[in-house]
Amino acid sequence: AAILSPILVGSITDRFFSAQKVLAVLMFAGAALMYFAAQQTTFAGFFPLLLAYSLTYMPTIALTNSIAFANVPDVERDFPRIRVMGTIGWIASGLACGFLPQILGYADISPTNIPLLITAGSSALLGVFAFFLPDTPP
Secondary structure, eight states, rough: OOOOHHHHHHHHHHHOOHHHHHHHHHHHHHHHHHHHHHHHHHHHHHHHHHHHHHHHHHHHHHHHHHHHHHOOSHHHHHHHHHHHHHHHHHHHHHHHHHHHHTTTTTOOOSSSSHHHHHHHHHHHHHHHHHHSSSSOOO
């Protein structure tokens, strides 16, 4: 998934579609897949959905890079800062999911499906956000 899907989706997007629209579609598809994965009670039902989610998620990294390169005025100066903020966001979301429920007095959510549902909701929100990104034509 990490090797093939970005190449396939990227080459199709570069020729036929606006990057932000493809990003939105992939985020919405990923949200649906992760929601259904969260409902599974067997590995046989869970694994194919998780694999399909990976196929929709991995191209989004290249698409967001493409959108940034096309719209950031000074790529050499600003892009590294953007990527660092993305890394900080990943760390913050992991800490929030891991520690925030316990700080608020809730039980540990890690053995539940709540992190998967948070992922589904986040993907859906990012899908909406993608429609408001600057137009990045093929």
